[in-house]
Amino acid sequence: MGDSKTIQNRILKHNDTRTDVKRWNANDTINEFIKDEKEIQAIQDEVEGHFQGVLDALVIDTENDHNTNETAKRVAKMFVREIFAGRYEPMPRVTTFPNEGGGNGSGRYDQVYISGPITIRSTCAHHMMPIVGNCWIGIKPGDKVIGLSKFNRLVDWVASRPQIQEEMTEQIADIIEEQTDPEALAVVIKAQHFCLTHRGVKEHESDMTTSVMRGKFQKEVALRNEFLSLMNNMRGHHS
DSSP states (O other): OOOHHHHHHHHHHHHHHOSSOOOOOTTSOOGGGOOSHHHHHHHHHHHHHHHHHHHHHTTOOTTTOTTTTTHHHHHHHHIIIIITHHHHSOOOOOOEEEOOOOTTSSSSOOSOEEEEEEEEEEEETTTOOEEEEEEEEEEEOOSEEEOHHHHHHHHHHHHSSEEOHHHHHHHHHHHHHHHHOOSEEEEEEEEEEHHHHSSTTOOSSOOEEEEEEEEHHHHOHHHHHHHHHHHHTSTTTTO
């Protein structure tokens, strides 16, 4: 059964012998290098041991403090199985469908549609504090489409990693573009960062908005403005 060092060595061996070098940064998925569930459990067990060391270093008597007696175990499970699960779990299965049946006589839908707000629950890689907000995805479809729920699943998979918002926005756009090959794609994220609200300046009135525009949304101002107008009238944008 492999542990974190075994998985690191697999990545390093891959990069030494292959031309398609794989990153293993905080916001990367390493699922392809994990053989089975037992290895994920081994990572979780290792994280538990190290986090117990953190609590010990903070001079917390976890043996006699009933509040923290199993905190290391809970935190390890939360990291590996929940808030960082996008690193270890495979990408959600996505089924594409032909873009057919449009009402314009062309046999396909050729207008803009938007999915959102999609809840963002992520973690800042700098301070390991939550990033919480909403995501909107705009599409002018090409020859294929995916079900609306798949946008939510893909966003959650990418968001469930330590990262910064700018890169998360790009990653979400990359995956949706790869899956749908749209004529136009827009991804907008508006989020609050707890590393800003709960430490440092402790500013509770600020949030951050990032956007990625591709295809015709990037090149055609009128189409981009149509997306922005529709998005600005959707739920969650002004909250």
